[in-house]
Amino acid sequence: MTSTVLKRLGVALATIFGASIFTFVLLRKVPGDPARAIAGDTATEETIAALRKSMGLDDNLFVQYGNYMGSLLRGDFGFSYSTGNSVGTLLGQRLPATLELGLLSVIIAIVAAVLAASFAVYSRRRWPDQAVRFASSLAMGSPPFWIALLALMVFSIQLGIFPGPEGRLSPGMLKPPNVTGMFTVDSLLAGRWGTFANAAWHLLLPATIVALGPFAFLSRLYRNQLRGTLRETFVAVSQSHGLRRFPVYNRHVAPHGLLSLLPAASLLFADLLAGSLLVEKVFGWPGIGSMTADAIIQKDFAVVQAVLLLAAVLYVVVSLLADILMTAADPRTRVGAR
Amino acid sequence: MQSNAPSLPVPRLTVDGGPDPERNDPVLSVRGLRTDFETAVGTVHAVRDVSFDLRKGQRLAIVGESGSGKSAMAMSLMGLVPPPGRVVGGSVRLNGKEIVGLDDAGISKVRGKDIGLVFQDPMAALDPLKTIGSQFVETIRVHQDVSVKAARKMAADLLGEVGVNDAARRLSDYPHQYSGGMRQRVLIAMAIANDPSVVVADEPTTALDVTTQAQVLDLLAKICDERGNALVMITHNLGIVEELCDSVNVMYAGRFVECTSTGALFASPGHPYSKALLDCVIDPATARRGALPAIPGSPPDLSVDEPGCPFAPRCPIGRDQERCAVERPQPRTLSNGAVVRCHFAYDPQGETA
Numbered sequence: 001m002t003s004t005v006l007k008r009l010g011v012a013l014a015t016i017f018g019a020s021i022f023t024f025v026l027l028r029k030v031p032g033d034p035a036r037a038i039a040g041d042t043a044t045e046e047t048i049a050a051l052r053k054s055m056g057l058d059d060n061l062f063v064q065y066g067n068y069m070g071s072l073l074r075g076d077f078g079f080s081y082s083t084g085n086s087v088g089t090l091l092g093q094r095l096p097a098t099l100e101l102g103l104l105s106v107i108i109a110i111v112a113a114v115l116a117a118s119f120a121v122y123s124r125r126r127w128p129d130q131a132v133r134f135a136s137s138l139a140m141g142s143p144p145f146w147i148a149l150l151a152l153m154v155f156s157i158q159l160g161i162f163p164g165p166e167g168r169l170s171p172g173m174l175k176p177p178n179v180t181g182m183f184t185v186d187s188l189l190a191g192r193w194g195t196f197a198n199a200a201w202h203l204l205l206p207a208t209i210v211a212l213g214p215f216a217f218l219s220r221l222y223r224n225q226l227r228g229t230l231r232e233t234f235v236a237v238s239q240s241h242g243l244r245r246f247p248v249y250n251r252h253v254a255p256h257g258l259l260s261l262l263p264a265a266s267l268l269f270a271d272l273l274a275g276s277l278l279v280e281k282v283f284g285w286p287g288i289g290s291m292t293a294d295a296i297i298q299k300d301f302a303v304v305q306a307v308l309l310l311a312a313v314l315y316v317v318v319s320l321l322a323d324i325l326m327t328a329a330d331p332r333t334r335v336g337a338r
Numbered sequence: 339m340q341s342n343a344p345s346l347p348v349p350r351l352t353v354d355g356g357p358d359p360e361r362n363d364p365v366l367s368v369r370g371l372r373t374d375f376e377t378a379v380g381t382v383h384a385v386r387d388v389s390f391d392l393r394k395g396q397r398l399a400i401v402g403e404s405g406s407g408k409s410a411m412a413m414s415l416m417g418l419v420p421p422p423g424r425v426v427g428g429s430v431r432l433n434g435k436e437i438v439g440l441d442d443a444g445i446s447k448v449r450g451k452d453i454g455l456v457f458q459d460p461m462a463a464l465d466p467l468k469t470i471g472s473q474f475v476e477t478i479r480v481h482q483d484v485s486v487k488a489a490r491k492m493a494a495d496l497l498g499e500v501g502v503n504d505a506a507r508r509l510s511d512y513p514h515q516y517s518g519g520m521r522q523r524v525l526i527a528m529a530i531a532n533d534p535s536v537v538v539a540d541e542p543t544t545a546l547d548v549t550t551q552a553q554v555l556d557l558l559a560k561i562c563d564e565r566g567n568a569l570v571m572i573t574h575n576l577g578i579v580e581e582l583c584d585s586v587n588v589m590y591a592g593r594f595v596e597c598t599s600t601g602a603l604f605a606s607p608g609h610p611y612s613k614a615l616l617d618c619v620i621d622p623a624t625a626r627r628g629a630l631p632a633i634p635g636s637p638p639d640l641s642v643d644e645p646g647c648p649f650a651p652r653c654p655i656g657r658d659q660e661r662c663a664v665e666r667p668q669p670r671t672l673s674n675g676a677v678v679r680c681h682f683a684y685d686p687q688g689e690t691a
Contacts, residue, residue, distance in 0.1 A: 242449040
């Protein structure tokens, strides 16, 4: 057991190391000079040269990478030229916003997928299954930023039941005291109900839209898993013992579906933590996604690099956690054969 | 069982389908059962007009090749035909209750309580995520109003009865911690937990290795003897039939082609198909090297129901007979009491009757 965990940890570290090299080299080999972009169109060649030197862009790649890793290990993620902040500070501000959005999206996606797929499979009629499959095709096929724009037009501008793209709180609303950085949680902790309602109201529409893709994926996965499990012999056996339809479904079918959902859902979660670039941009959501979108346009190496590395770390950590959870949840891996 | 005198009750496939008044009432009475599977390429008629009676303590074998409709018939008795299959006609009476056409609530009261089923593959028949104990307790509490604690006690006793050592502790184990033979013992114990009058065993040892097969079969026989359950043994193994069962229904293409006592079948098979099946049994004492005996051809496509005898194309007699190709044989009784569907059955009193 210990050796397996150590092996997995070794693989995890190697993955992160590989990702760091990949992003580092990739960003330095794309065309365009970041020093020129930062200095602006009117800058003289001397200014640009000086800037290149101060950014360390004249050193060879190995030296640059060595410097980068060295400062990374000291907790220094570099400096964002385009915003004038350290990347560490930026992440600290932006991460909770994305975390809040991602968490709610994953919860919405899982709950909706489980409910929809269960209904589709449990129903004796055909239309619920067809409806869920149609809905998931639609959700999978539509680009989220387009849905985001559409939703803003309908629910915010036309109907006025959701706020416009104004970020996490209405203008003039005070932020709750910072504990987790997630406004809904912090406002509840502080007992500020008005702030909580406002934050939740701002969160709901983008979270639902971000949840569409994961919902489509998870509902299909769950539906197929349920249908597969229904054909298992042990389901017929429990029926043959006199169990009625619902208890059979509830005790012997659904748990298998939920177990299969665990690894998929955790990877989707890791995905969402890295930020939903365009949806955040459309809603003016001050998270990792919109920050990354800006940084890419500005050729702000340090920021993009940090976000990509963060995504790699999240993937690795979450899939490791999912593995451990799966092992704990499935008796076949938890309890050895005799 | 070498004598051909049918000392034990023989299931009657009476032409009029009525129960035999001379005996006690059957616990299971099947009349004109038909089960279809709607597939993309057409309707498969897996069970076609099956009728038989089963009495308390009786042990009936249903034999036939793969694809003869044995399993579909077993599932029909439980109301458990998997979609796209369904029972399309006939009647199944358990202890006098009609079960064809019952809804989920109605059939659930019958399953496990009036009729129990032992499945073919014990490795796949237990939920891998639940302990043996929780599955067993669930099975007991479906039909009996007892506490979890009492049910656990009953489960441990039953497990002990079927030969699981240290049963109380092993209730907390998961299925993967049991071997195949042990799982089948557990499943037998679960199937009889609510004391059903009829136990249907659908090839219960096919998935087990040879050494455990005999143990499991002995166990089934012992349990049914002690508790007085009637047993329907679905198998293609004639050795099992000879050892375990007192009567046999030979199934071909969804119909019973011969219903007889075990003794009579082994002494003088009436239907050419029964004879062909017996000829395929290899006796290690006399077997010679070379090709194994086999019935030429393959079972017919069950989506078509042509007139005539479905076995005719493979039959040593019917192959050349005009009558077998056009006229479907109706059940008739031979001199030894066997009921056969064949125009040219072998009668012990003469060559072919």
